[in-house]
Amino acid sequence: MGDSVWEELWSRLCHQGTVYSASFAALPSLEAAARRWPAEHRLPALALGASIVAATDVEGRREEFLRGFEETVARLGQLALETIARPLWSREEYVYLLQAALAFQGDPLWGRQLEGLASGEFHGMCPSCGADLYVVVGEKGFFVSADDWVGQPARRVAIEPQLDNVPPVGRWLRDQALSAQQPEVANWLRYVFGTSSCPRCGQPFAVPDAIKSAAWPTPSSAGARAASRPALPNETRLPPAPPATALAIPYRGPWWIKRL
Numbered sequence: 001m002g003d004s005v006w007e008e009l010w011s012r013l014c015h016q017g018t019v020y021s022a023s024f025a026a027l028p029s030l031e032a033a034a035r036r037w038p039a040e041h042r043l044p045a046l047a048l049g050a051s052i053v054a055a056t057d058v059e060g061r062r063e064e065f066l067r068g069f070e071e072t073v074a075r076l077g078q079l080a081l082e083t084i085a086r087p088l089w090s091r092e093e094y095v096y097l098l099q100a101a102l103a104f105q106g107d108p109l110w111g112r113q114l115e116g117l118a119s120g121e122f123h124g125m126c127p128s129c130g131a132d133l134y135v136v137v138g139e140k141g142f143f144v145s146a147d148d149w150v151g152q153p154a155r156r157v158a159i160e161p162q163l164d165n166v167p168p169v170g171r172w173l174r175d176q177a178l179s180a181q182q183p184e185v186a187n188w189l190r191y192v193f194g195t196s197s198c199p200r201c202g203q204p205f206a207v208p209d210a211i212k213s214a215a216w217p218t219p220s221s222a223g224a225r226a227a228s229r230p231a232l233p234n235e236t237r238l239p240p241a242p243p244a245t246a247l248a249i250p251y252r253g254p255w256w257i258k259r260l
């Protein structure tokens with residue numbers, strides 16, 4: 001299948017990250033396609049399937065839509081694991097495959113947020129004061145900023161990599177990356193699971209907590225942000241606060257759709 005076909009499928013099944021019962025009903029076809037193709041052609045089917053499974057914007061009840069497709073999701077997960085073990089992938093492709101593998105394993109956070117490693121930036125939120133944060137991990141460096149940092153003198157607080165004491169999912173990811181000969185991904189993961197502190201309020205936090213706070217703002221973090229974020233001259237450049245039930249960052253599909 002060509003890219004235009006995938007673009008059309010993506011638009012129908014996971015339009016701007018919103019999924020419907022028909023999206024879940026497509027999972028067996030995606031699984032059959034991925035199984036039929038050699039590993040080097042599986043990424044689009046696995047990435048789309050993972051985006052459906054891990055979507056947060058569900059037009060209905062995810063549990064109902066998933067009913068009857070549990071074995072399909074398990075098989076997709078097995079295919080994703082087989083596929084990431086192949087030494088075929090660019091760094092970016094590899095990150096999307098890792099994310100897919102986690103999505104099919106039912107990880108609601110890294111099953112959709114890990115792709116920040118492909119773009120080099122995660123959307124974060126300070127767990128203490130609710131400030132929006134840019135969490136930069138990759139070629140541009142390893143730091144947190146509360147202001148748009150691209151080409152601007154925004155304050156940057158370094159991320160300290162975590163060497164030990166990494167949660168199981170972090171260890172699993174690093175083990176996979178090392179065994180797949182993706183040493184850069186393995187190294188960057190130490191920062192994804194590292195620690196930093198808020199440029200606004202100074203409170204320390206674990207980086208995954210900041211990413212989680214942005215993905216699922218709690219009433220307290222959203223309230224803290226509304227109540228205590230200082231009004232800075234450049235505040236209007238910050239993105240507006242998302243509703244608590246919506247994704248903080250709109251999901252636009254993986255890189256191979258974005259570049260079309």
Ligand SMILES: [Zn+2]
Pocket residue numbers: 126127128129130131198199200201202203
């Ligand atoms: Zn803060």
